[in-house]
Structure formats: C-alpha cells, structure tokens
Amino acid sequence: MQELGKAEHKSVRVTPKSENRVVIEKDLSSEEMILNMGPQHPSTHGVLRLECKTDGEVVIEAEPYLGYLHRCFEKHAEMVDYPGIVPFVDRMDYLASMNNDFAFCITVEKLLDVEIPRRVEFMRVIVAEINRIASHLVAIGTYAIDLGAFTPFLFCFRDREHMLNLLEWTSGARMLYNYILIGGIAYDFPKGFKQRTAEFVKYFRPKALELQKLLTENEIFVKRTKGVGMMPADVAVNYGWSGPMLRGSGVDWDLRKEDAYSIYPELDFKVCVPDGRFSNIGDCLSRHLVRAMEMEESLNIIEQCLEMMPEEDGFDPKAAIPKRIRPKAGEVYGRAENPRGELGFYIQSDGKSTRPLRCKARSSCFVNLSAMKELSHGQLIPDLVSIIGSIDIVLGEVDR
Amino acid sequence: MSTGALLPNSFPFVMSTSLNTWSDALSELYLFGLPFGLIIIAAIPLVFIALYALTYGVYGERKISAFMQDRLGPMEVGKWGILQTLADILKLLQKEDIVNKSADKFLFVIGPGILFVGAFLAFAVLPFGPAFIGADLNVGLFYAIGIVALEVVGILAAGWGSNNKWALYGAIRSVAQIVSYEIPAAIAILCGAMMAGTLSMQQFNLLQQGEYGFLHFFLFQNPIAWLPFIIYFIASLAETNRAPFDIPEAESELVAGYFTEYTGMKFAVIFLAEYGSMFMVSAIISIVFLGGWNSPLPNIGPLSLNDWTTGPVWGAFWIVMKGFFFIFVQMWLRWTLPRLRVDQLMHLCWKVLTPFAFVAFVLIAVWEVYVK
Numbered sequence: 003m004q005e006l007g008k009a010e011h012k013s014v015r016v017t018p019k020s021e022n023r024v025v026i027e028k029d030l031s032s033e034e035m036i037l038n039m040g041p042q043h044p045s046t047h048g049v050l051r052l053e054c055k056t057d058g059e060v061v062i063e064a065e066p067y068l069g070y071l072h073r074c075f076e077k078h079a080e081m082v083d084y085p086g087i088v089p090f091v092d093r094m095d096y097l098a099s100m101n102n103d104f105a106f107c108i109t110v111e112k113l114l115d116v117e118i119p120r121r122v123e124f125m126r127v128i129v130a131e132i133n134r135i136a137s138h139l140v141a142i143g144t145y146a147i148d149l150g151a152f153t154p155f156l157f158c159f160r161d162r163e164h165m166l167n168l169l170e171w172t173s174g175a176r177m178l179y180n181y182i183l184i185g186g187i188a189y190d191f192p193k194g195f196k197q198r199t200a201e202f203v204k205y206f207r208p209k210a211l212e213l214q215k216l217l218t219e220n221e222i223f224v225k226r227t228k229g230v231g232m233m234p235a236d237v238a239v240n241y242g243w244s245g246p247m248l249r250g251s252g253v254d255w256d257l258r259k260e261d262a263y264s265i266y267p268e269l270d271f272k273v274c275v276p277d278g279r280f281s282n283i284g285d286c287l288s289r290h291l292v293r294a295m296e297m298e299e300s301l302n303i304i305e306q307c308l309e310m311m312p313e314e315d316g317f318d319p320k321a322a323i324p325k326r327i328r329p330k331a332g333e334v335y336g337r338a339e340n341p342r343g344e345l346g347f348y349i350q351s352d353g354k355s356t357r358p359l360r361c362k363a364r365s366s367c368f369v370n371l372s373a374m375k376e377l378s379h380g381q382l383i384p385d386l387v388s389i390i391g392s393i394d395i396v397l398g399e400v401d402r
Numbered sequence: 403m404s405t406g407a408l409l410p411n412s413f414p415f416v417m418s419t420s421l422n423t424w425s426d427a428l429s430e431l432y433l434f435g436l437p438f439g440l441i442i443i444a445a446i447p448l449v450f451i452a453l454y455a456l457t458y459g460v461y462g463e464r465k466i467s468a469f470m471q472d473r474l475g476p477m478e479v480g481k482w483g484i485l486q487t488l489a490d491i492l493k494l495l496q497k498e499d500i501v502n503k504s505a506d507k508f509l510f511v512i513g514p515g516i517l518f519v520g521a522f523l524a525f526a527v528l529p530f531g532p533a534f535i536g537a538d539l540n541v542g543l544f545y546a547i548g549i550v551a552l553e554v555v556g557i558l559a560a561g562w563g564s565n566n567k568w569a570l571y572g573a574i575r576s577v578a579q580i581v582s583y584e585i586p587a588a589i590a591i592l593c594g595a596m597m598a599g600t601l602s603m604q605q606f607n608l609l610q611q612g613e614y615g616f617l618h619f620f621l622f623q624n625p626i627a628w629l630p631f632i633i634y635f636i637a638s639l640a641e642t643n644r645a646p647f648d649i650p651e652a653e654s655e656l657v658a659g660y661f662t663e664y665t666g667m668k669f670a671v672i673f674l675a676e677y678g679s680m681f682m683v684s685a686i687i688s689i690v691f692l693g694g695w696n697s698p699l700p701n702i703g704p705l706s707l708n709d710w711t712t713g714p715v716w717g718a719f720w721i722v723m724k725g726f727f728f729i730f731v732q733m734w735l736r737w738t739l740p741r742l743r744v745d746q747l748m749h750l751c752w753k754v755l756t757p758f759a760f761v762a763f764v765l766i767a768v769w770e771v772y773v774k
Contacts, residue, residue: 035567037567037568038567043657044657045655059571059744146740149740149741150645150646150648150739150740150741151738151739151740151741152467152471152736152737153467153470153471153737153738156471156472156473157471157472160472160473216738217740220739220740222646222739222740222741222742223740225742225743225746226740226741226742226743226746382743382744382745383571383655383656384649384655384741384743384744385743387655
C-alpha cells in the first residue's frame with residue numbers, strides 16, 4: 003500500500019517518464035498566483051504593499067514593499083536646526099507623536115548636558131504615557147477591525163478622543179504636538195489639567211475592562227489569534243524586535259526599565275509579559291494582550307506621576323532650553339520605549355553647526371515588519387491579515 | 403388557486419374560508435385582457451423588498467449599529483437623517499456604471515441579476531398573512547430553499563466575471579460556504595417539515611394556529627425543536643453572508659469580495675438581493691418554528707388577545723415583525739462578533755452543525771413517531 007501511495011504522490015509532478023499517467027494534469031497549470039495586497043487595502047494600515055505568492059488561500063511567501071510614504075526625514079533633519087527637527091519627528095509615528103518627541107529630545111540632550119527641571123520630566127512622562135494609551139487603543143481597535151469586529155474599534159476611538167482632547171488642551175494640537183522640546187516643554191499644564199487627567203484615568207479603567215470582555219475574551223477573537231503568527235523568542239531577538247512585539251514572544255525587555263531614562267526608575271510599574279495561560283507565547287494573541295496590559299500599566303504610571311509631580315507657581319517650562327542649540331562634537335545614540343518598540347536616533351554633530359551632520363532614525367515598526375516573510379510563510383490570507391494587524395505598523399514610521 | 407384541495411382530509415383545524423382570498427381575487431383580475439392582478443401580486447414583494455431595504459435594511463441598520471457603538475449615525479439629511487437612504491440612492495444612480503475592460507462582460511452584467519432573481523423568486527411562496535401568498539405551492543418550503551440556492555450562480559458569475567483576484571477569492575469562498583451550509587440548514591428545515599407533515603407554507607401557518615398563541619408554535623411543541631431552530635439560524639447567517647460568517651465579503655481581507663468591481667446600480671442591486679434573502683431566511687425560520695403569521699398572544703380568560711390579533715392585516719403585521727426581529731438579531735451579531743476564518747467556518751459546518759442537525763433529525767423523528 004505504501005508503495006502505491008508513493009507512486010501516486012510522484013505522479014502529481016509532470017515529468018517525461020510519467021507522461022502517460024497524468025494527462026489531465028498537463029493541461030491544468032497549477033502554479034502559484036501572485037496576489038498584490040495593497041498599497042490601497044483596508045488592512046495594510048496605510049500604504050504597505052505585500053506581494054503574496056498564494057496557493058489557493060495559503061500564502062507561500064509575502065514580500066513587503068515599502069516606500070510609499072517616504073518623506074526623507076533623515077535628509078530633512080540635516081537641513082534644519084535641532085528644534086526644527088522636532089516637528090518632523092512628530093510626523094514619523096503620527097499615532098505616538100509625544101513619544102517620538104520624547105525619544106528625540108533625550109537623544110539631543112545627551113549631547114547637550116542640560117539640566118532638565120524635575121517638573122518637566124514628570125510632564126513629559128504624563129503626556130507620553132497618555133499618548134501610549136491612545137496609540138495602543140488605535141492598535142487594538144484596528145486589530146479588531148482587521149478581524150471583522152467593528153464595534154470595539156469605535157469604542158477605542160471614542161475613548162481615544164478623551165486623550166486627544168487632553169493633549170490638545172495642553173499642547174494646542176490634536177495629533178502632531180511639537181510639545182516636548184529639547185531641554186524643556188512648550189507650555190506648562192493648564193489649570194485643572196491634573197484633575198481632568200485623574201478623572202480620565204478613573205473613567206478609562208472600566209472601559210478597558212469592557213473592551214477586554216467584548217474583544218479579548220471573545221471566543222472567535224481568541225480562535226483567530228491564538229497560535230497564529232508564532233514567533234519564538236530567539237528568532238524575535240535575532241530580528242531585532244522590540245516593544246510589545248518582543249514582549250509578546252516572552253522576552254522581559256522594556257527600555258523604560260533597561261535604560262531607566264527620565265524619571266521611570268522612580269515609578270512603580272511592571273513590564274507586561276504574557277504568562278502563557280491565556281495565549282501561546284509568541285502568537286498574535288500574546289502581542290494583543292501585551293498592549294492591553296500596557297494600557298493598565300500606563301494608567302498606573304500616570305496616576306503616580308500626578309501624585310509625585312512637584313507643583314510650582316509661575317513655572318516656566320522653557321527656562322532650561324538653551325538659547326542656541328549647538329551640541330558638542332561627537333555622536334550619540336539615544337532611544338526610548340515607544341508604543342511600537344524601540345525608537346532610536348543616531349545623531350552626529352560636528353560641534354560648530356546648529357544642524358546635525360547626520361541623523362538616523364531606528365524605526366521600531368520597520369524592524370518589526372522585517373520579520374514579515376518569516377511570519378507569513380504558509381499562512382492563510384485571513385491569518386496574514388491577523389499577523390499584519392498584530393505587528394501594529396504605522397507606515398509613517400516604517401518609511402519615514 | 404384554491405388551497406382546499408391541497409389540504410389532507412384529517413386536517414386538525416377548521417379550515418378558514420378566508421385563506422388566500424386576497425391573492426386569489428387578485429389573480430383573477432384582468433384588465434384589457436391582461437392578467438393585471440398577477441403583475442400586482444409579483445410587484446407587492448418587490449415593493450416590499452425595496453421599501454424594507456430602504457427603511458429597515460439601510461437606515462435601520464445604520465441607526466442600530468450607531469446605537470450599539472455609542473454614536474449618532476446619519477444625522478445630516480433630513481430630521482435624524484431619515485432621508486439618508488434616499489441620498490444614497492441618488493448618489494448610486496448618478497455613479498458611472500463601470501465595466502472592467504478585462505471583465506467577462508456577459509457574466510459581469512448577469513451576475514447581480516441572477517443574484518436578485520434568486521432572492522426575489524423565493525418571495526413567491528412567502529405568505530404575507532393568511533389572505534395573501536404569491537403561489538401556495540404544496541412544495542413551497544422546498545422551492546424556497548432551492549431557489550435561494552440560485553444565488554450561488556450569481557455570486558460565481560459576478561466573482562469570475564470581474565476578472566479580479568480578490569473578487570474571485572470572495573466568489574469561491576462564498577460558493578463553498580453557501581453550498582456547505584445548505585446541508586445543515588436543509589436538515590434543520592426538514593425537522594420542521596417532519597413536525598408539520600407538509601411542505602406548504604400556508605399549512606405550516608395553519609398548523610401552528612390556536613387559542614394559546616405561542617404555545618402552538620412548533621418551537622414549543624417539541625422538546626428538541628430548539629436544536630434545529632438554532633442550527634437553522636446559524637446556517638442562515640452563513641447562507642446570507644452575514645457576520646460572523648461574512649467571509650466572502652470580508653472587507654478587511656478581500657476589500658469587498660465578489661462585488662469589489664461593481665459600481666452604481668449594479669452594486670445597489672447586489673445589496674437589495676442581500677437584504678431580500680436576509681428577510682427570506684428570517685421569514686422561513688419564523689414560519690417553520692415560530693408560527694409565521696399567527697399571533698403569539700394567547701387567549702387569557704376573558705382577554706381573547708389571540709382572537710383580537712388575528713386577521714389578514716394582523717397576519718401581515720406578525721410575519722413582518724417576526725422577520726424584522728430576526729434581522730435585528732442578525733444585525734446585533736454583526737456588530738458584536740469578529741469574523742471566523744475560512745477553515746473554522748467549514749469546521750463549524752461539517753463537524754458541528756451537520757452532525758447535530760442529524761441528531762436533531764433522528765430525535766424529532768423518534769418523538770413524532772413514538773411519543774406524540
């Protein structure tokens with residue numbers, strides 16, 4: 003029987019020897035189909051283009067093509083002075099502009115040796131963590147919509163609106179803030195901001211629970227994500243993954259702890275790593291869980307910061323900003339934990355100019371996306387959508 | 403078109419002499435030698451589909467989804483946005499009717515037509531109350547299931563004719579899904595047919611008539627009837643491509659599935675067909691298990707609620723309301739649940755629903771033969 007089975011298997015391939023056996027197969031060409039996904043596709047989160055080689059519904063290989071949103075950030079950065087780069091940084095990961103500003107400013111400050119007022123540090127962490135929650139809400143919401151659940155998406159955006167209002171109130175802009183400046187912050191918090199933020203934290207906790215019940219514990223959602231897009235920890239590290247993606251693979255790595263920048267070492271929060279009880283470690287569900295848990299942790303951080311933040315009347319947040327930002331000669335790499343992972347800036351200064359000689363951005367989404375080929379091999383098209391959603395790319399940062 | 407001849411002699415209830423009177427009278431109406439009444443009979447379901455799709459299907463769904471999602475929904479056109487659907491139709495009418503250069507023109511054009519015809523023909527055997535039915539066939543239920551399956555041809559024609567890979571994926575998924583889910587759906591319906599002993603739609607209704615209202619419905623007449631009821635409801639979701647089985651038109655995967663390339667009125671016709679078949683499956687489930695046009699209210703002592711709410715107009719009211727209730731549940735599910743994957747869908751059909759449908763079939767057969 004086994005012999006027969008083997009012979010049958012061989013006959014599928016059309017070779018000259020078995021010509022007389024598979025006449026029908028010869029007329030039916032059964033090659034793979036190239037399926038172009040994107041750049042205009044609802045679930046590529048922007049203008050990502052995937053060239054999928056498909057065999058029926060199974061994706062044999064998915065090759066990402068980038069560059070549809072390339073805006074020459076690095077070249078622009080060489081053309082403007084340091085404070086002028088901040089608005090460009092805003093536009094990289096447009097869902098987490100505060101965090102981008104934060105990463106860029108602490109990088110330049112490393113070259114500058116400026117003393118940052120303590121209140122400014124707290125303000126920075128508060129706005130960055132608010133923005134982290136907002137960004138994770140978009141990630142979770144769009145992930146839900148990728149899997150066909152429309153309502154969680156709108157719930158997420160409803161709650162995100164409150165955060166955008168808060169940030170707009172203090173910075174004047176809804177998405178692209180230009181709020182965290184090198185050596186300071188643009189404006190002090192308006193009167194009542196602390197109270198409003200505390201109210202928001204109180205409002206958001208039950209909403210996060212509602213989201214968990216509606217989406218995370220939904221059986222269909224778990225079925226669609228559990229065990230899909232598995233990424234072992236060692237491979238994830240080799241690909242240079244960071245942020246929720248790496249933690250989803252079970253690696254306890256958070257730059258807020260590892261690098262201990264700003265006032266993070268003073269705060270009490272834990273690094274969210276899934277324990278493998280609800281999800282298989284390294285799958286799409288783990289990555290989703292990390293984001294959901296991180297929102298809770300960010301709420302804790304905000305609460306602590308609001309409590310610990312020193313109050314000063316007539317505080318000038320711009321006091322520490324140097325008149326002319328001209329860093330000493332040298333090079334520096336600074337990084338911060340963004341909602342999507344490690345955002346790093348490599349800056350080279352010649353010590354004479356007010357403009358950087360070279361400014362390179364290490365984008366977290368770009369690095370996370372690089373594992374697409376590995377993740378997509380042999381997956382179904384719906385699973386491919388699920389995987390892209392779990393990577394949580396923002397094409398503005400991928401292409402810069 | 404007399405129904406008396408179709409009924410068995412041992413029919414348990416007093417045969418209502420007013421059955422199908424309106425449609426019978428209409429079918430004998432001739433004007434200038436033309437069967438004008440027959441045209442009216444055909445036009446009534448058509449007008450009904452159009453009106454219900456406009457009001458409840460589009461506007462209602464948008465408002466219901468808005469209610470569930472904590473937002474307002476359409477508010478701009480008219481008071482509370484009631485004219486929104488009208489604006490949508492005007493927009494669709496103005497749209498350019500694009501046919502791809504590379505499309506198979508014949509299939510592309512005929513696809514939505516077949517789809518709509520399949521959905522619309524089923525309405526011929528749908529009783530809009532005790533006095534009105536297009537054609538009281540003695541195989542009405544069988545006909546309805548069969549003719550709705552015609553939609554598969556339309557979907558395949560639309561998907562293949564579009565010459566678009568995404569549309570083709572949608573069409574193939576859709577055909578696989580609808581053909582698969584017809585099996586548990588048909589077996590579940592067969593359970594109802596066993597309880598009734600007939601396939602005629604009007605007789606289904608008559609058999610569930612009685613002074614105790616909902617207690618006479620087949621769902622409450624048999625202890626296992628809830629099983630085929632649930633199976634048919636789930637399968638009907640899949641057959642009409644509604645969430646969580648909206649895999650053929652999964653907007654986040656396949657953009658729009660088999661109708662990706664359609665514009666303007668062709669697109670509208672596809673939607674009309676979808677809403678038509680949504681109502682059809684809802685009507686079938688309410689006829690087979692929930693008494694169709696019979697009032698669910700029981701007579702309680704001197705309050706003869708059932709008698710007061712029975713009649714041709716009340717019948718139309720009840721069947722439409724029951725249908726709308728199931729459509730509401732369909733919408734509710736759509737705005738709550740994520741989408742299943744293709745293989746999970748097939749797993750649910752072949753390994754869960756079909757075996758359970760067989761179990762229900764056997765149990766109900768045993769009950770009907772030995773217990774009742």
